[in-house]
Amino acid sequence: MRTSGVLAAGVAVGLAAGLGGALALAPGTAASLAPPGAGPTGAAILDHTECARREGELSARVRELKAKLAALEGTTGGRAAPPAGPPAEAAKSPADPAAAKALAAADPLVLPGPGGARPQPGQDPLTPAQKLAADWTKRAWSVAADSPEKTALFRELRERLRDPDPQIAAAAAQALAMLARADKLTPADATDLRADYDSFPAGAPVRPGLAAAVARALSQDPSLATFLDSLPRRDEPQVRGQVLRALDGSPSEPFRQLVLRISAEDESPEALRVAWDEDRILASATRDFAPKLVAAIEPRIAKGGLPGEVRGLGYYAISIAGLQAPRDASAALARAAGLEKSPAHAGFASGLEKILTGGNATYAELEAYWDKNRRVLRDEAAAPAGR
DSSP states (O other), X not given: OOSHHHHHHHHHHHHHHHTTTSOOOOTTOHHHHSOTTOOOOOOOOOOHHHHHHHHHHHHXXXXXXXXXXXXXXXXXTTSOOOOSSOHHHHTOOTTSHXXXXXXXXXXXXXXXXXXXXXXXXXXXXXXXXXXXXXXXXXXXXHSOTTSHHHHHHHHHHHHHTTOSSHHHHHHHHHHHHHHHHTTOOOHHHHHHHHHHHHHSXXXXXXXXXXXXXXXXXXXXXXXXXXXXXTSOSSSOHHHHHHHHHHXXXXXXXXXXXXXXXXXXXXXXXXXXXXXXXXXXHHHHOOTTTHHHHHHHHHHHHHHOOOOHHHHHHHHHHHHHHTTTXXXXXXXXXXXXHHHOXXXXXHHHHHHHHHHHHTSSOOHHHHHHHHHHHHHHHHTSOOOXXXX
16 A cells, blocks of 8 residues: 555645636546656545645645554555455456445545546546646646747746636646746746736636746745735735745745735635645744744634634644744643633643643644644634634
8 A cells, every 4th residue: 555646646636726626637637647756546626715624634644544554564564464355346446336436435535527526438537628737737847947848838828828718727827837836937937927917807717826826936036025915915815825835845034924924914714724734834933933923823813703623723833833932832822722612622722732831842743633633623613703
């Protein structure tokens, strides 16, 4: 048993997130979208909110599978256990409706095809937009940054931003973001894409992908701060979310300021879910910056109106920042536990505070505690103002 398929599914999840639910990836296509070396897998159909939720679940799923693998190897001398049941059962084709249904029930990463239904025999599982997305993604990872092929792809994608099919236009924007994540775009390319971004009205499906592409291409450029300051403060949470995801691999002072601003001011649970994800907090919580994050997140949670899991995620974010600022975080979590009306959230905040004050707290401890409690916290309704 290997986890490579689950890791490759993360690529499909990321693409689905970027397209904001406009595209659905059919089973069997994720491998064609993954960077070279990724394993085969099913694919996911996720809207913006569900993708933000599953971003953390994916890493938890990988850890769960690794733990099962370790236990399995411990009881079989390092060899995988033989499959249960007769050979005919183990060899049953996933095309069998009963087997496909069982597979979907067993693995939450394998979801239906376009429109929420599995493709019928003989039916093309991909829409035109999905076929283009698969081709563009593969080319984005394979072209050299200074090659004629990259120049041609860049020109093609910019032209497709104005395709009359909004799904194709959104796919082109996401392919540009992927080209940027592969470090194939320059600040000069970002200037062209910034003009494209500004030319579309707020809410246009291409704007999140374009914003991510511009931000990543400017990640080491002084003009990044100016661009991040121009992002919408209240509307278009998908824009802010995708920009954060694009930048956490190369954190900078403008990136940390954006995380801080969203943590303190944002009204969108979707944007807060992305900002408070462990990847963003780990990337921004330096020793000097961690106290500022704690001071921003605590009052935003206290303001209320957040879904249960997002509120819990905020406490988890405080605790991760607490690895660099344990006194600030411990005090904030203790105050939160005393104010919480939800027993589950009060207990969770108190548990995190005890981990931090126990001495020698580690990220692994905090992560395990979050994974253990997140399902309970998710079931809580949004907190009223002031909790």
